[in-house]
Amino acid sequence: MKHTFFMVLAAVVLAMPSWAQEQEQEQEWHYTQGWMPDGAYNPSLSDFADVKAAATPQNISELVAKMPAVPSVEQIYSIEAKEKAIRATYQPFAKALEAALLRNQQDAASVDRRMVAAGKKQQASNKQAMAQYQSNVNAGLMPSQEEIMQLYMSGEIKENMSDEQMMDVMAGKFAVKWGVSKQEYIKIISMAQSNPKACEAYLQSNHPDLYKRLYAANAQYGDSNVQSDDPRVPAFDRISDELMKAQDDLTAAVNAYGHNVIYTGGTSEYDKLLEQMRREWDNSPEAKQIEAIEEALQKRIDEWYKTVTIKGDVSYPAWFTAERQKENALIDQWNKRWAAQWLKIAQEGDKKIRPIYAHVAELDAENEQLGKQGDQEDMHYLANKKLVSTLFGYALHVYTPVNDAISFPSIEHVLESGTVIVEK
Numbered sequence: 213m214k215h216t217f218f219m220v221l222a223a224v225v226l227a228m229p230s231w232a233q234e235q236e237q238e239q240e241w242h243y244t245q246g247w248m249p250d251g252a253y254n255p256s257l258s259d260f261a262d263v264k265a266a267a268t269p270q271n272i273s274e275l276v277a278k279m280p281a282v283p284s285v286e287q288i289y290s291i292e293a294k295e296k297a298i299r300a301t302y303q304p305f306a307k308a309l310e311a312a313l314l315r316n317q318q319d320a321a322s323v324d325r326r327m328v329a330a331g332k333k334q335q336a337s338n339k340q341a342m343a344q345y346q347s348n349v350n351a352g353l354m355p356s357q358e359e360i361m362q363l364y365m366s367g368e369i370k371e372n373m374s375d376e377q378m379m380d381v382m383a384g385k386f387a388v389k390w391g392v393s394k395q396e397y398i399k400i401i402s403m404a405q406s407n408p409k410a411c412e413a414y415l416q417s418n419h420p421d422l423y424k425r426l427y428a429a430n431a432q433y434g435d436s437n438v439q440s441d442d443p444r445v446p447a448f449d450r451i452s453d454e455l456m457k458a459q460d461d462l463t464a465a466v467n468a469y470g471h472n473v474i475y476t477g478g479t480s481e482y483d484k485l486l487e488q489m490r491r492e493w494d495n496s497p498e499a500k501q502i503e504a505i506e507e508a509l510q511k512r513i514d515e516w517y518k519t520v521t522i523k524g525d526v527s528y529p530a531w532f533t534a535e536r537q538k539e540n541a542l543i544d545q546w547n548k549r550w551a552a553q554w555l556k557i558a559q560e561g562d563k564k565i566r567p568i569y570a571h572v573a574e575l576d577a578e579n580e581q582l583g584k585q586g587d588q589e590d591m592h593y594l595a596n597k598k599l600v601s602t603l604f605g606y607a608l609h610v611y612t613p614v615n616d617a618i619s620f621p622s623i624e625h626v627l628e629s630g631t632v633i634v635e636k
Contacts, residue, residue, distance in 0.1 A: 263299055265307030268315065271580075272604050273573040275312060280305050282562045282613060285555060288620045289547040302618060309607060320601040323594055330591045344433045351429040355386050390422050444582050448592035451579050455572065455599040462568045466609040469561035472616070481557045486621060489550055493623075498542040505542075509535045517632065525631040536628040547622040558617035569603075569610045576600040 269275035280301050287297040348354040363369040368381050379398065387397035400419075403411040415423040472480040493499055509532065520526055579600065583593040 260303045263303040266304040268308050268311040272576050276570050276573040282558050282617050285548050285551045288618055289551045290622050294618055316604045323597050327594045330589050330594055334591055347429045352389055353429055444586055445592055447582055451575050451596050455575050458568055458572050462606055465564045472557055498546040502539045502542050505535055505539055520634050523634050526634050527631050533628045536626055540625045543623050551620050554620045555617055558613040561613040565610050572603045
């Protein structure tokens with residue numbers, strides 16, 4: 213007899229209860245230009261067309277590793293600081309992410325095709341396995357589905373039983389079909405799991421009649437028709453459960469943060485903060501100091517203008533630049549204070565969303581490692597890859613807090629130099 217049969221003998225027996233049960237049942241990289249308090253900062257994509265993309269993440273682990281952190285106050289407190297950070301860090305990643313999402317769509321389509329092929333193979337395999345099972349039932353070697361269902365209905369087999377507990381119940385009921393004791397039945401099944409060649413030799417020596425019956429019932433199916441349970445399945449199932457939970461958790465976290473999306477005149481935390489900034493700017497210490505500096509500066513310019521004797525475009529004196537620099541220092545002081553509050557909203561969202569995504573990356577790595585330990589066209593492995601691919605598409609939502617942080621509506625600097633036209 214082909215020894216492969218003995219390798220899967222136990223798996224076939226343990227699968228019978230489940231067989232019986234089966235019979236019952238484009239984000240745009242967005243920012244606004246302009247002077248706060250009109251709205252969030254949103255430079256045009258064309259402003260950064262010359263920026264080169266960073267290396268495209270090849271998987272979700274690389275995506276998580278390369279995704280930039282929520283920026284610091286120093287990176288967003290002014291338009292100049294933001295544009296520097298965007299060029300150096302955020303726009304290269306945004307372009308890499310765009311390429312990664314496009315490739316992920318292609319990979320997902322490939323996984324879909326592989327799953328269709330695996331499904332057809334599995335259907336054929338199940339059909340062959342059921343035929344082989346029925347051959348053993350007809351030979352009086354295995355219990356029928358009706359007998360298994362009776363054990364469920366009587367309560368002798370329960371859904372929460374372990375494989376070992378089910379085996380014990382079945383051995384007590386069906387060892388008689390083999391003409392052996394319950395203990396011998398369990399011994400043969402265990403041997404078939406651990407050492408199929410030894411099992412075959414043991415049956416030939418100790419149970420020749422049983423060996424002949426098994427051979428007669430199974431010889432026609434050959435090695436290719438005998439299917440065993442993949443030992444990786446429990447781990448694949450656990451990964452699947454964790455991925456689906458992560459998807460639910462991620463959706464909830466993204467939706468909760470989504471209430472903070474910036475709409476001018478909206479009710480998000482960002483909108484409330486923006487309104488507060490608008491209300492408090494005019495009466496702030498910085499605004500009053502700037503107003504005083506500017507008022508004095510304009511008087512000084514008027515007096516200076518009277519003394520200018522050169523016609524045409526005349527540059528303002530150095531003291532003009534010095535006074536305007538004082539104003540810009542006060543603007544920076546204001547911006548930094550409010551930028552810290554703006555960032556708290558983004559940081560809170562990022563703190564809840566990003567760890568979930570990082571766990572998805574860990575599960576993906578585990579699924580890939582497990583996939584390499586056996587058939588990589590296994591349906592369980594491919595189904596998990598499909599889930600990961602779906603979650604890969606959440607990257608834009610995961611990145612939203614970072615994008616919102618950069619959108620901090622900072623007050624623009626005043627000009628520190630310039631000219632006046634003298635016509636007198």
